[in-house]
Amino acid sequence: MSILKIAVQKNGRLSEKSLQLLNECGIKLSNGERRLKAASPNFPVEILFLRDDDIPQYVEEGVADAGILGENEVWEKSKNITVIKQLGFASCKLSLAIPKEALYTGLEYFNNKKVATSYPRILNNFFTENKLNVAIETISGSVEIAPAIGLADAIFDIVSTGSTLQINGLKEVEVVTKSQAVLISNQNLDAEKQQILDKLLFRIQSVKNAAENKYILLNAPNESIAKISAILPGMKSPTVLPLAEPGWSSIHSVIREDTFWDIIDQLKGLGAEGILVTNVEKMIL
Known part of the structure; x- marks a missing residue:
């Protein structure tokens, strides 16, 4: 079975954030000491701990199949690699x-x-x-x-x-x-390694979606349901459940982090009460 080798910075803030991302993707690593490499017992990847400025060369040469590093190092080294995805941290x-x-x-x-x-x-x-x-x-x-x-x-x-x-x-x-941090890859991955990388990308996107959204629950008068639903479309439409109190319903939906406070003010204006907002661990669209 193929193993996808991923290079990450061996120490520093970017290294910690990279490992945190892999952990949030459900990937466990067996080597806590991080001497040179760490294998995963539950996902077909192996992590190589390298200097960040060496990562583009190792990925280009196929020593590593992919890498997580700052865009600045990608630009500076100018190697023949593919930038797969911006990761939104280490800005x-x-x-x-x-x-x-x-x-x-x-x-x-x-x-x-x-x-x-x-x-x-x-x-x-x-x-x-x-x-x-x-x-x-x-x-x-x-x-x-x-x-x-x-x-x-x-x-x-x-x-x-x-x-x-x-x-x-x-x-x-x-x-x-x-x-910011980016995920890069070798330009000549074989089919099996590309499939592993695609699975990893799916998990990363699910984690990223979750980080950008909040789960919201609120109580509202029934006459406001249509207007609130227009404000909170969620992934398709909000969930509406009747409350024991006549004329009221509980509305559950998803709200983007960057529009959170503006929407909260609109909801209160429509009579929403008991508004609860929680983090989303994973979000699969």
Whole structure:
């Protein structure tokens, strides 16, 4: 039986989120120590723990069949792999930052300056598109200290909260692009491995659907059922059950997380009471 080998980052926040996603997909892993790889006893996958910047190459070469990593690494390595799905976690910005005392006048500020980064390909493409002459200093790790030690005039790096920039006397001035975790795959999977990947994608989508929706239960006067049903269509239509009290019903449905508060206000305006909202563990459409 074929085993789908999936590469994930060996440590860090993205690694933890990747393993959490697999766990939510019902995939158990047998190796808690995460030395090099972990097999699943209940799903035909094997997890390889690698450096995130090595994952695109290993997937391209078929050492791993698939991988979970940041889009930024996919762009930077530019390997012949397929991006299967954006996963919605590990979101960050890749930004340009300069010393906080410097006066920023726009992108032309960087013309004829030196910028330090761990992502030279992404940065070079950006400056080329904007027709700027910039010297790129490629370094790995501790990019933020480059201006302070005279190595560069500015930096280009991942920014999450911005606190690291502040500590190093820098300020963010341009967001070049935004990144999130993605699932990638080798371009030449055989039929059996592709079938396993498709099953995994089905589970991931079910988890993603659940995260984006809430289950809602409420009591409402019968004369409001039609209007409430129009607001809460759910996956097909809401479930309506009569209550013991005449003239009232219980309505069950699904509501999107991003419209939650606006819809709650509308429901209250239609006389809804006893509104309960709970998380959805899995959602299969």
